[in-house]
Amino acid sequence: MMKAAKTKRRNAATANSAKGRSATSTVGATSSQTGRVANPPNRAARAAQRRAAIIAAGLDEFTARGFAATRLDDVAKRAGVAKGTIYLHFKDKEALFQELVRTALVPLIGNLMTVPAAGGSVREILERFAETFVRDVAGTKRGDIVRLIMAEGTRFPSLADFYFREVVSRGLAGMRKLIEYGIERGEIRNARLADFPQIVIAPAMVAVMWQGLFGRHAPLDAVAMLKVHLDLIFGERRAS
């Protein structure tokens, strides 16, 4: 009746790959049709490019279908490489999956850490954070990764651990610092908030889930929501 997870794509996959180079490198790719390698951007670079293409393709497929339902055949097609090539770079499906998630998580971590670096009041910092988050994570591929981890975390404890260690605990630590700073500055009244930085993050997480699951049918003004939430934390603002 429903036939989910069966989408025989089979095409449109090679679109963004065409040998998997276009996305990342518009580098020195002048020409290379008939001959073998008229312009070889040295072996290592080529390999790295392929690897990146596989990771990118895998990310799309895994977020769309989950680990078990993803076919390496499709990943290969999307990456513009042969199936066997995947095994040149990754031990097996699981290794690809784990590495891919780890790789995708790094920018998320970076992002998390840099935003607050900018100055201003804590409220201002969090407001900027909220905007950045909604723009760059919720409803984007980045958000899909978060949802992917929620989905597969139980089956891949090491992944959940990694996520916890690298993203969650760091993010919460940073958030805690910020909260403490806000308390210090008198911006935040409730001192116990520092014990549960999750509270500050929670609506953002809900936004991610919402966009992924219900966004299509019931769009959510995530920025507005996060601002109301900040009002709760900092006390209502006079001027909007």
Next chain:
Amino acid sequence: MMKAAKTKRRNAATANSAKGRSATSTVGATSSQTGRVANPPNRAARAAQRRAAIIAAGLDEFTARGFAATRLDDVAKRAGVAKGTIYLHFKDKEALFQELVRTALVPLIGNLMTVPAAGGSVREILERFAETFVRDVAGTKRGDIVRLIMAEGTRFPSLADFYFREVVSRGLAGMRKLIEYGIERGEIRNARLADFPQIVIAPAMVAVMWQGLFGRHAPLDAVAMLKVHLDLIFGERRAS
């Protein structure tokens, strides 16, 4: 050439079934009509029992492995029935999955609607709600279902729709009413909260996710967290 007489009937089937049943069904060995063993109700009851056992087993397996990675063979084993029996009750794997989720969701819905029914201040109601939620959902099989939907929602849009329709929108509507009542009563100052009942729910959702993913390594005092969150919403309480 012609295969005949193959079925090796063996009555060890009901042996391991108790394991599969006990977890969910509190039906237990209460009565017995026609006689024979301790618990052999009539045909229809037996069928219903088996069906329930399959659903219970399926729930365990699906929440543990996700849709694609669950083997009906395992579900059957856990339910103490033969593989074919599943197909007597459900058209295919997907039908089982969907029905199972829907079935599991109903008590959740009921729960959600009854708790606030009790009287008292809005703060008291929400506090009671938080306690109930933490006890009955977060970290329990119920929570697993929620996480299951988060995980498979994208692949089973009709499920996500169902969940949205039956649980999310109803729950949010109830929550909104409660918030409006709180605003009316002067308990809640920020009127815009009524626009985003998700904010009130958010930490609870995060608690569910947390317990499922990180609970083992980094336990979270969910009740305490939810109380701090209520403090943000209602203003700090003087006496705890």
Next chain:
Amino acid sequence: MMKAAKTKRRNAATANSAKGRSATSTVGATSSQTGRVANPPNRAARAAQRRAAIIAAGLDEFTARGFAATRLDDVAKRAGVAKGTIYLHFKDKEALFQELVRTALVPLIGNLMTVPAAGGSVREILERFAETFVRDVAGTKRGDIVRLIMAEGTRFPSLADFYFREVVSRGLAGMRKLIEYGIERGEIRNARLADFPQIVIAPAMVAVMWQGLFGRHAPLDAVAMLKVHLDLIFGERRAS
């Protein structure tokens, strides 16, 4: 793409059965609702009726799908009995199949033997035979049986043997006698025809096949064809 042999009938089956009684006995069946058997048309008769219903249903199914693709479930449904009942009358699927074909063959045999009994010239006899054959066999259920034997004969040698013994050799023997009579009477000139009675039968067999396979798209005037064939055997007729 094609999906043959999958027709999930599932209904319309119980029509001609309604407990399998109506067909044969309108006997003393006054009433028999609540009690066990207020008016038992004796056990044996009931059993025979059921058996007949199963055979009739089996014939339909087997001719439509072939042996392997026929489901006993469908046979039971069409016969208006439970699946298990089939096993009360037949050892297994194969036994049902074989007996059913044998049963169905008997009238064919009878038919074959009686027609020529009538008097007249050999030409007249064969013309009558042709008409009867086209009307009662080609394009009817009887013809389906013949085609069924052609189809499954290789897999059921005992069936092919039975068919050969009971139908083919008898039929050919009868036909040979007729030919010899025709030669004697001077109606048939080619004496060697008696060595190959198959020749006389051949166009009739082709008609059976044709109707079953191509009849829908390319109808064949079988009677006309058979008459032309008789013209070859007897020499052209003056008056048509």
Next chain:
Amino acid sequence: MMKAAKTKRRNAATANSAKGRSATSTVGATSSQTGRVANPPNRAARAAQRRAAIIAAGLDEFTARGFAATRLDDVAKRAGVAKGTIYLHFKDKEALFQELVRTALVPLIGNLMTVPAAGGSVREILERFAETFVRDVAGTKRGDIVRLIMAEGTRFPSLADFYFREVVSRGLAGMRKLIEYGIERGEIRNARLADFPQIVIAPAMVAVMWQGLFGRHAPLDAVAMLKVHLDLIFGERRAS
């Protein structure tokens, strides 16, 4: 939890393949391009060879058991390939079946069209045709195909259509032309025979059926039979 390293490769695959291939493919070990063993053609050739082996094996199995009762496992074994390989060449069992029949039919068609090409009287042509037919079709694999179509035609209408279009209607058209030529030449007296070329073919068809079903127990001198039939059509010959 994760299954890894399961494929127990064993190179005994090609061992029993010879058996499966030799029967049908007269391709044999003729040449060898790149070297290595006795018969290792290039990729494409290997693929074509495998495909041919599958078709040959399928033909044997399908004619022996019919569509439904044939196991792809057996086809694979007979072809000397792995089960999965079949799916590299054919979408599913049905696709294999249909293509196989079509493929097998082509030579039949060719045959049909070339034989009459030779000159001589119509009687001579048909006599030659009869001999060729008996030798190359009746009682051979070719004949099995015809019987296979008779058997499965009802369940695969598109096959029956194909057979009708490509073999039957062409064959009949050719036969009709021949008959008309015979009438023109005065060899055939009954002009209406041109309306039913089936009559000329009929004994040949019966011969095919006969050899397949009863040939073992009751051999039939098909050539003699067809000659007697020709005597009917052309009038008896003086000298045999």
Next chain:
DNA sequence: GATGAATGAGAATTCATTCAT
């Protein structure tokens, strides 16, 4: 290094047959 044809373990689904009611 790349490729993709080939492999075969594995999982879903079907259906003849049995047997408790």
Next chain:
DNA sequence: AATGAATGAATTCTCATTCAT
């Protein structure tokens, strides 16, 4: 005797993984 729920062997089809080219 009749029923039809339950069983599990058998079969199709998929896809991760390997390896000859």
